[in-house]
Amino acid sequence: MILFLQNIWKLREQIADSLLSDGYCFKYDISLPLDQFYDIVLAVRERVGDLAINVTGYGHIGDSNLHLNVSCARFTPEIYGLLEPFVYEYTSKLRGSVSAEHGIGFLKRKYLHYSKQTEPLRLMHQMKQLLDPNGILNPYKVLPPETPDQSR
Incomplete structure (x- = not known):
C-alpha cells in the first residue's frame, strides 16, 4: 500500500x-x-x-x-x-x-486586492507594523504598499 x-x-x-x-x-x-x-x-x-x-x-x-x-x-x-x-x-x-x-510573495502582491478587501488589508498592515516595526521580516513581500484609505 x-x-x-x-x-x-x-x-x-x-x-x-x-x-x-x-x-x-x-x-x-x-x-x-x-x-x-x-x-x-x-x-x-x-x-x-x-x-x-x-x-x-x-x-x-x-x-x-x-x-x-x-x-x-x-x-x-x-x-x-x-x-x-x-x-x-x-x-x-x-x-x-x-x-x-x-503564498503571495513578490509576484502576486499586486493582485491581492482581487481576494482581499480594503479593511482586511488594513488590519494586515497594522499587524505587520505591530510585529515588525522595523520592517526587517520579509520586506516587500506579501502585502502591497498601503494606500491612503487603508492607513486610517
Missing part, C-alpha cells in the same frame, strides 16, 4: 515537470468554489487559443485548490497579457483566492 501511494505521489509531482517540457509554463495557485473548480481551465483555453500548447488544471478538491498551468513554447508578452489580470479577475468574480497554498 505504501509503495502504491508513493507511486501516486510521484506521478502527481511529475505533472509539473512534464508541463515544463513544452518550453515555458505560466503557473497559478488559486482556489475556487468546487462547483466551478474546472471552469477557469476551459475559460483560459478559450482565451489563449492556439498560443498555448496545454492548459491544464489539477489540485485538491478537498480544499478547492487548483494548480492552473498554461504551457507554451516560450514566454511572450502577448500570452502574459491574455492571462494577467484575467486569471485573477475571473477568480475574484467567483469569490475565490488568488493564492491557495503557495
